[in-house]
Structure formats: structure tokens, C-alpha cells
Amino acid sequence: MSESTALRVADLSQNAPTPFEIRPEGADLAALAEELGLNALRKLRFTGEIRASGKRDWVLEGMLGATVVQDCVVTLEPVTTRIDQKVQRQYLATYETPEGDEVEMPEDDTTEPLGSHIDPHGVMIEALSLAVPAYPRKEGQELGEAVFTAPGVAPMRDEDTKPFAALSALKDQLKNKD
Secondary structure, X not given: OOOOOOEEHHHOOOOOOEEEEEOOOHHHHHHHHHHOXXXXXXXXXXXXXXXXXXXXXXXXXXXXXXXXXXXXXXXOOEEEEEXXXXXXXXXXXXXXXXXXXXXXXXXOOOEEEOOOEEOHHHHHHHHHHHHOOOOOOOOOOOOOOOOOOOOOOOOOOHHHHOHHHHHHHHHHHHHHHO
């Protein structure tokens, strides 16, 4: 938790929202880009507010804006992506953590247990890491089919791994014979 941006829940006003704005620059941007495996992080801004929701719960709502540079997964050339995304977290005083060997993930992934602090900086990093494209591609680039085989052996293609497509084609051939 970043102590410089973490806000003590006990210090937050129940009657008025608490605004925040985070704009990392210079070395902080470079360190975050390295942490997230990016070539560069050109801009990053997270603004919003934290407000009470009922007697004991809190809501953080914000807007994340960032410009990230990554390698294209096809050409390895730099790809620049603009991210503009709304972010929301609900901090619940009565949050119950699912227990057991096999637990289903809850549908609502915006709820979290309420602790002593709410950290907009931590929320910003989490939201940015989820918003960064997993497989960035330059416009118009597609990953082609790679075919590998031993010499003298017919290569297996993607179509060969789709048995139902082959059965459908065989069914069509039988219909055409009638």
C-alpha cells in the first residue's frame, strides 16, 4: 500500500466526497512501466472521488487515462494504445471472503473488504494492469498459421483438428450424391 496516497477511512467525511487526482511523472512512470512489462508509459492520470455508501461502506469511483507502448505480438514493432476507462470499487464493512477448496469467483469483481485505508494509487495500478492489452497488435497485422513437421510427413493444419467440420463436409458430400 502506498502510504502517500492511502486514505484512512476514519478520516474520510461521511457527508461529502473526498476527491483525488494522481498523475505519476518521470521516474515513477518509468518504474511503473517496468513493473507492468511495458516499453513505455507516456501518460497516466487517475481522478475521482471516495464517498460514503450507507453507514459503514465506501465507494471509489474514478477515471483512468493512460497511453502505453508495447511490442506488437506479430511484428515486435512498438504499438501505442490509449486507455480511457471508468473504475469503481465498493468497500464493504460486511464483506465475506468465500472459503473452501473450490470457490467460484463472484460475478461482481468491484467489491472488496473494507480495511483501515483506501488506496487510490493501488486501485490505479490494478486497473491499469487489467486494462493493458495482453496481445497488442499493429493495425492490420494478423498472426498467420505456423506449420511444423518432420521431413516427409504431411503437416497437420488447423482444419485437421476440427473433426466436426470434417463430418459436416462429409455429410454435405453424401447429400450431394443423392
